[in-house]
Amino acid sequence: MNESFKRGAREGVRLMLPMSVGLLPWAIVTGVAMRSTGLSAVESLGMNLIVYAGTAQLGTLPLIAAGAPLWLIFLTALVLNLRFVIFSAALAPAFHGASWSKRVLSGYLLVDGLFVLCADRLLRSDDPHWRWGFYVAPALLCWSMWQVGGLAGVLGAGVFPKDWSLEFMTTIALMVMLMPMVQQRAMLVAALAGGLGAVLLRGLPLRLGVIAGIAVGIAAGFVAERWTEKRRRAW
Amino acid sequence: MVEGIWLWLTLFAIGSTTILTRGSFVISGEGARLPSALQRALRYAPAAALSALIMPDLLLDAGAFDAANPKLVAGIVVALAAMRSRNPWLPFIAGMGVLLLLRKGLGW
Known part of the structure; x- marks a missing residue:
């Protein structure tokens, strides 16, 4: 194996270690949530492997439980994953010249923490071997933590009595993700409008209320941003 | 509840959004600056x-x-x-x- 690949891998793993351990509680909770929704152990582990995206997994569980149509679940997952388009666009130059299979694998492995910690140094390096090590090693570390934590949650979920309303863990997990986002006013407006929109529009057929609510929320966030900007300028 | 083969189809559909979004630009190999209006909309999504x-x-x-x-x-x-x-x-x-x-x- 190439020397600079190894160096990159070591540096990447060292950088990622604390954050990857922080993935464990999430992975465990997601494992428990999948089982409490009614997925079998094999289906839950399959979801962890196939989807490998906490937000999209937790976010689609209520829709799977409700028996929503496939296209609606797909659309909701797409919205929940949209932020990755921004990461992918920013990171793409670092994979210039890499083989197709490496790029597909890199896409699958691109989680939030990886982008936050590694993007800057990846884009500044000229050495493709170092870059590949610095990306794929911490990426696989995160992936392993997610699969191991998920397995623990999936196997551990059976310990709790059925009538403990454990499916509420899904909502708690989604809330914990949402709270840091809404410190900003326009983001708070987007969240409130999206949530209330989904509640008020729940009567729409095919559980379309969720998607309609999301659209209302995005529009409200946009308007709120415009409005705060205008006020700032007027002062 | 979505069950059986439909559940697996659903899981693959959800998984496809992971590859579609994360892989979008990484797989095509082209860096790009998204239009700023789109970037802002994606922020609120x-x-x-x-x-x-x-x-x-x-x-x-x-x-x-x-x-x-x-x-x-x-x-x-x-x-x-x-x-x-x-x-x-x-x-x-x-x-x-x-x-x-x-x-x-x-x-x-």
Whole structure:
């Protein structure tokens, strides 16, 4: 194996270690949530492997439980994953010249923490071997933590009595993700409008209320941003 | 509940959004600057989507609006725990604790 690949891998793993351990509680909770929704152990582990995206997994569980149509679940997952388009666009130059299979694998492995910690140094390096090590090693570390934590949650979920309303863990997990986002006013407006929109529009057929609510929320966030900007300028 | 072969199809459909979004530019290998209006819309999408999934669960009871239900009380506790503490387990323990106490302990 190439020397600079190894160096990159070591540096990447060292950088990622604390954050990857922080993935464990999430992975465990997601494992428990999948089982409490009614997925079998094999289906839950399959979801962890196939989807490998906490937000999209937790976010689609209520829709799977409700028996929503496939296209609606797909659309909701797409919205929940949209932020990755921004990461992918920013990171793409670092994979210039890499083989197709490496790029597909890199896409699958691109989680939030990886982008936050590694993007800057990846884009500044000229050495493709170092870059590949610095990306794929911490990426696989995160992936392993997610699969191991998920397995623990999936196997551990059976310990709790059925009538403990454990499916509420899904909502708690989604809330914990949402709270840091809404410190900003326009983001708070987007969240409130999206949530209330989904509640008020729940009567729409095919559980379309969720998607309609999301659209209302995005529009409200946009308007709120415009409005705060205008006020700032007027002062 | 989506079940059987439909569930597997659904899982692959959800998984395809992972590859579609994360892989979008990485796989095509071209860096790009997205139009700023689109970038801003994408910024609000996760918050709007998370909330659109959370609020119906907290505010509705069997499909009807009910502001006084145990899940909403538990949800408020979760929000406070998530804001005040850095402990990743606390929101889960506090939220589930309150919900179980209200439902099992007080029979709400």
